[in-house]
Amino acid sequence: MRDLHGRVINYLRISLTENCNLSCIYCRPDKCIEAKKDFMTKREVVSIVEAMAELGVKKVRFTGGEPLLRKDITEIISEVSKIDGIDDIALTTNGIFLAEKAKELKDAGLMRVNVSIDTLEKEKYRGLTGGNLDMVLEGIKRAEQEGLHPVKLNVVLMKSYNSEEIENFVKITVEKEMDVRFIELMPMGSSVRWIEKEYLSSQEVLNRCPRLQIVEKDYAASPSLLYKFPEGKGRVGIINTISNKFCDSCNRVRITPSGKLKLCLHSNKEIDLLGALRKDEDILELFRKNIPNKPEKHLLDKKHYNDKDMYKIGG
Numbered sequence: 001m002r003d004l005h006g007r008v009i010n011y012l013r014i015s016l017t018e019n020c021n022l023s024c025i026y027c028r029p030d031k032c033i034e035a036k037k038d039f040m041t042k043r044e045v046v047s048i049v050e051a052m053a054e055l056g057v058k059k060v061r062f063t064g065g066e067p068l069l070r071k072d073i074t075e076i077i078s079e080v081s082k083i084d085g086i087d088d089i090a091l092t093t094n095g096i097f098l099a100e101k102a103k104e105l106k107d108a109g110l111m112r113v114n115v116s117i118d119t120l121e122k123e124k125y126r127g128l129t130g131g132n133l134d135m136v137l138e139g140i141k142r143a144e145q146e147g148l149h150p151v152k153l154n155v156v157l158m159k160s161y162n163s164e165e166i167e168n169f170v171k172i173t174v175e176k177e178m179d180v181r182f183i184e185l186m187p188m189g190s191s192v193r194w195i196e197k198e199y200l201s202s203q204e205v206l207n208r209c210p211r212l213q214i215v216e217k218d219y220a221a222s223p224s225l226l227y228k229f230p231e232g233k234g235r236v237g238i239i240n241t242i243s244n245k246f247c248d249s250c251n252r253v254r255i256t257p258s259g260k261l262k263l264c265l266h267s268n269k270e271i272d273l274l275g276a277l278r279k280d281e282d283i284l285e286l287f288r289k290n291i292p293n294k295p296e297k298h299l300l301d302k303k304h305y306n307d308k309d310m311y312k313i314g315g
């Protein structure tokens, strides 16, 4: 399906829960948030993907909150993998439960996994997230062993937390066939107050590692510019939402954990998809009516920020 700006929309991100087992300082800083009942049932998630597949969506990514907290995650993936037209199923996770789940996820039809890891230092990781870095590293290892290939590591750049670790992250790509992707901290919800102090342009990665050479993108709409050391097995991705907008090639829409359709990550506008589904309304029609109006571009430069933290939207 195309929007009014001619962009082909073929990528759906679904957030399966806003619950998370970590409290990253820029995303979910309040450690005492009560667990919420998951809003969308497995059947509802599958119905949404079926409708979007009819409209040309080929790729689905599950996210959260932490999607591996969903007890039915494996069944959801298994059912979505059987939908005609869906040829790529990926997951974004903090990796804590990945070691125990990687095999069943792969067997169910998961193809790829992105693991969020903002530091390689144990104590710093605990301070940033409240979690145990060893569990994440074990999860990454198991994901590789199970062939969830290529494992992509997502690193949100922060001046005072991990700018000194850029080289260490990039070094991983020399030995391992992994993508390490540096993401600029985006102003939304809680992170707005971190931006001034912590924002670091992803250009810093190229400044620190001048031997990186640009290579072809995986696909034209990918937000990630890719680089490689000549001797490297893996790649380095640069995602520069702020310093270099990629809205022109944005091919995605999102479903929030509460079942709202979101056409742009940085807009506050949400459309009540789950409400429509539960009222037995025609959701194909809802998509056809709304997707063409996907905003042309985000307005972060004009300080139009999303009020919600990423865990409530789905990163």
Ligand SMILES: C[S@@+](CC[C@H](N)C(=O)[O-])C[C@H]1O[C@@H](n2cnc3c(N)ncnc32)[C@H](O)[C@@H]1O
Binding pocket: 020, 026, 027, 063, 064, 065, 066, 067, 092, 093, 094, 095, 114, 115, 116, 117, 154, 156, 183, 184, 185, 186, 187, 188, 191, 310, 311, 314, 315
């Ligand atoms: C919200 S999490 C959800 C999935 C999963 N729990 C995880 O940790 O990957 C998805 C990604 O969003 C990123 N994120 C959250 N808030 C962000 C922000 N303000 N700017 C950039 N990335 C952000 C996280 O670092 C993480 O990589």
